[in-house]
Amino acid sequence: MIIIMEPGATQAQIDNVVEHLESLDFRININYGEVYTVIAAIGDKRLVQPHSINSFDGVREVKLIQEPFKLASRESKKDDTVIEFSNGVKIGGNNKPVIMAGPCSVEEDFSSLLEIATAAKDAGAEILRGGAFKPRTSPYDFQGMEEKGLKYLKEASEKTGLLVITEVMDTLDLPLVCDYADIVQVGARNMQNFKLLKAIGKCNKPVMLKRGPAASIREFLLAAEHILYNGNENVILCERGIKGFDTHYTRNVLDLASVPVLKKYSHLPVVVDPSHATGKRYLIEPMSKAAIVSGANGLMVEIHNNPDKAYSDGAQSLPLPQFRQLMKHLDCLFKVLDETNDLTTV
Ligand code: PEP
Ligand code: MN
Numbered sequence: 651m652i653i654i655m656e657p658g659a660t661q662a663q664i665d666n667v668v669e670h671l672e673s674l675d676f677r678i679n680i681n682y683g684e685v686y687t688v689i690a691a692i693g694d695k696r697l698v699q700p701h702s703i704n705s706f707d708g709v710r711e712v713k714l715i716q717e718p719f720k721l722a723s724r725e726s727k728k729d730d731t732v733i734e735f736s737n738g739v740k741i742g743g744n745n746k747p748v749i750m751a752g753p754c755s756v757e758e759d760f761s762s763l764l765e766i767a768t769a770a771k772d773a774g775a776e777i778l779r780g781g782a783f784k785p786r787t788s789p790y791d792f793q794g795m796e797e798k799g800l801k802y803l804k805e806a807s808e809k810t811g812l813l814v815i816t817e818v819m820d821t822l823d824l825p826l827v828c829d830y831a832d833i834v835q836v837g838a839r840n841m842q843n844f845k846l847l848k849a850i851g852k853c854n855k856p857v858m859l860k861r862g863p864a865a866s867i868r869e870f871l872l873a874a875e876h877i878l879y880n881g882n883e884n885v886i887l888c889e890r891g892i893k894g895f896d897t898h899y900t901r902n903v904l905d906l907a908s909v910p911v912l913k914k915y916s917h918l919p920v921v922v923d924p925s926h927a928t929g930k931r932y933l934i935e936p937m938s939k940a941a942i943v944s945g946a947n948g949l950m951v952e953i954h955n956n957p958d959k960a961y962s963d964g965a966q967s968l969p970l971p972q973f974r975q976l977m978k979h980l981d982c983l984f985k986v987l988d989e990t991n992d993l994t995t996v
Contacts (some may be wrong), residue, residue, distance in 0.1 A: 742919030755953030756799035851880020891927030901929025
């Protein structure tokens with residue numbers, strides 16, 4: 651930690667900061683400049699709140715050198731985290747990007763879910779997505795089929811061999827969701843539901859944490875840190891767009907720069923969801939390709955056999971033929987990136 655004192659800070663003010671840090675076992679190095687005095691404090695900064703030093707008299711700025719997200723950071727783990735499933739699917743590292751696809755919501759008609767899942771599998775997807783607990787902005791919108799939806803997902807998974815990812819919104823539902831899901835999803839709206847994050851940290855299922863609509867990258871990684879800190883090492887990060895000011899042409903702003911940033915500062919796998927990021931069907935293919943080129947370890951895409959009749963998010967759901975086409979195009983991209991050894995370059 652570096653503490654920059656105000657120009658004209660008194661020796662008493664400098665001593666006060668130094669004494670405080672020394673009492674917390676920091677080693678101190680002081681550099682008296684022409685204008686600024688700079689204090690370098692070396693030690694475990696978990697013992698001190700940087701903003702508490704900020705408020706000491708004579709302190710101008712406190713700069714952290716170590717990332718505040720310890721377990722999620724590359725500093726603590728140099729190698730990429732790779733999450734491996736019993737059927738051989740691997741997410742992260744140099745592995746081929748994994749495609750998660752399925753309807754926004756699990757709906758009443760099971761045959762429709764099966765048709766979607768079969769098409770997803772045939773096109774090369776490895777994970778079936780579908781919400782049984784739906785975080786809806788309006789209480790009048792479809793809220794999800796809950797356990798019946800989870801049962802549908804499980805059945806579709808057994809029939810197709812796809813793994814299942816589905817959202818949990820409440821700690822009370824976590825044991826139930828863990829019974830049916832291969833990956834538990836924390837939705838964007840719950841990224842900072844710390845009680846839920848702690849509970850998920852204590853369960854033994856891989857989890858995909860979606861970036862909050864207004865969360866900075868640091869807040870995103872600190873949310874992941876809660877899960878890691880509570881014991882669950884299998885965390886996937888998902889960029890799904892952040893709030894912008896234009897809601898006419900796009901639903902959110904897909905922050906693709908976050909992909910190489912997250913991969914630079916963290917060892918966790920990063921997945922991109924172009925569907926919730928853009929809200930528009932025609933934007934899914936270009937943003938999927940861009941996400942892969944930016945280094946994403948996977949994609950989550952909403953697809954539907956009859957998007958016009960979808961219970962939720964039909965406008966951003968790809969019809970099945972369009973999904974097949976997307977997968978063909980992505981395959982070409984995977985080959986090119988693989989040949990040029992560029993799949994994971996950041
Ligand atoms: C979803 O994936 O079903 C979802 C609701 O997405 P988000 O949390 O990113 O809005
Ligand atoms: Mn959706």
